[in-house]
Amino acid sequence: MITIYHNPRCGKSREGLQLVEASGQDFEIVKYLNDVPTENELKGILKKLGMQPMELIRTKEAIWKENFKGKEFTDDELVTIMVENPKLIERPIVINGNKAVVGRPPENIKDIL
Template sequence: MITIYHNPRCSKSREGLQFLELEGKPFTTVKYLNEPLTKEELTTLIKKLGIAPIELVRTKEKIWISDYKGEELTDSEVIEAMLQHPNLIERPIVVNGDKAVVARPAEKIKDIL
């Protein structure tokens, strides 16, 4: 099953959702700002993406700049920051089985279909 972690306010996230709709494959939408991820879910996503936690952070967000920029954070601390402030999580994330991509641009979704 394909899942998109989506923020309706984000244009890139809406593009990813539209891409999936046009593909015509069934998928589930998780509005992760309304349905916060657990630590286990976020850690699993990061593993599927094959990236370091810091690579999933939106480092231009005000909360990152004010509270975390310039800090030497462990992977666990970065994950905790994303759990505390879900708007720090890059979007959209699309998962298909054991594969995942940050769909920026939306065409990256093709890589996991």
């Protein structure tokens, strides 16, 4: 089963969802701003992505600039920051089995479908 962590207000996320839908495979949508992943879930997602927490943070968001920019954080602290501020999580994230990609650009999603 494919899972897409989706923000309907984001154009890239909507494009990613269209690619998943077009694949014809079963999938589930997680609207992560409402259904926020737990710290353990987010750590699992990061492991599947092969990314460090800082790589998944949207550093251009006002929340980041106003509250966190220029400060040092451990990986665990960064995961906590993303769970407490899910708007900072890069999107969309598509998971298929043990593989995951960030759909920026959306064509990345084709690699795991």
